[in-house]
Every structure is written in structure tokens, then in C-alpha cells.
Amino acid sequence: VAAFVPTSRALSWQLTDGDGMGVVRERYWLTFQPGEIRVCTSCHGLSEFDQAGNGPPQNTPAALVQLLGWWSCPDFDGSGAVDAADLTTIASQWGQASSDPHYDRDGDGQITVVDVMLVASRWGEVCSG
Numbered sequence: 001v002a003a004f005v006p007t008s009r010a011l012s013w014q015l016t017d018g019d020g021m022g023v024v025r026e027r028y029w030l031t032f033q034p035g036e037i038r039v040c041t042s043c044h045g046l047s048e049f050d051q052a053g054n055g056p057p058q059n060t061p062a063a064l065v066q067l068l069g070w071w072s073c074p075d076f077d078g079s080g081a082v083d084a085a086d087l088t089t090i091a092s093q094w095g096q097a098s099s100d101p102h103y104d105r106d107g108d109g110q111i112t113v114v115d116v117m118l119v120a121s122r123w124g125e126v127c128s129g
Contacts, residue, residue, distance in 0.1 A: 002061070002063035002064040002066070002067040002068075003067070004067075004071075005032055006032075007031075007032050007033055007034045007036070008031065008032075008033065008034070009031065010029040010030070010031050011029065011030060011031070011032075012025075012026050012027075012028065012029050012030070013026055014026060037064075037068075060099070062107060065099075065101045065107050066101065066106065066107030068101050072101070072102055073122070073125060073127035073128075074086055074090065074102070074105070074118075074119040074122055075127040076089040076090070076102075076103075077089065080126060080127055081124060081125065081126050081127060082119065082122045082123055082124060082125045082127065083123070083124070086119060087116065087119055087120060087123075090103060090111065090115055090116050090119045091116055093111040094111050094112070094113070094116065095110070095111065095112075096110070096111050097109060097110055097111075098110065098111050103115065105118040105119065106118065
């Protein structure tokens with residue numbers, strides 16, 4: 001799971017079943033600062049092994065990769081705005097494999113028409129920093 005959450009205020013969350021009933025209620029309140037990104041390697045951390053006897057996860061946090069790819073401004077040339085040069089950059093990578101969320105906007109491992117359209121949908125956006 002990856003999500004944008006409110007900042008500068010305490011929050012907690014819970015897992016729900018298919019009917020929306022709470023099944024796991026976290027006992028900790030967390031506060032996030034603007035722009036902060038946190039990643040959990042697994043629930044409640046690991047000593048050496050998880051509850052099933054497995055070591056730490058080795059897979060890429062796919063939901064986070066996809067969210068960050070969508071969220072980051074696709075100003076590939078650093079001009080400060082999404083423009084024709086950025087569309088040219090993403091289109092030139094069409095058909096290539098990529099695990100870089102900045103280019104692989106939908107996180108499917110390939111640069112496709114979907115990635116190009118996601119960049120085009122942000123045409124004219126002014127990018128900060």
C-alpha cells in the first residue's frame with residue numbers, strides 16, 4: 001500500500017476486510033512532515049525473521065514505486081515545465097523495459113503509450129524544485 005496522507009497531525013490506520021470491518025488496528029500514532037516519504041519493510045519491523053520465519057522482504061515496494069512515478073513531475077529536461085521536450089524524451093523510450101518510476105509512469109516495467117499519455121496529461125504543468 002502506498003498513499004498520500006495528511007501532514008503535521010497525528011494519524012493511525014487499520015486494515016479492513018472486504019466488508020470494511022476492521023481486522024487490524026494499529027496501536028501507534030504517527031506524524032508525517034510535508035514531503036516526507038516513509039517505507040516499512042514489513043509490519044512491526046523485523047528482528048531476524050517475520051512471523052512465518054522468513055527474512056526481510058527483497059521485493060521492490062511496487063505500490064510506492066507506482067505512486068512516486070505518478071506524483072513526480074515529468075520535467076525530464078529540467079526546464080521547469082512539462083513541454084514538448086519532455087514528450088520527446090518519453091516517446092524516445094517507447095518499447096523499452098524500465099524500472100525507473102520517473103519514466104515508467106504506470107509501473108508496469110515497460111515504456112508504453114500509457115506512460116506517454118500520462119506525461120501528456122500534465123502538459124504545461126509548472127514543476128517546482
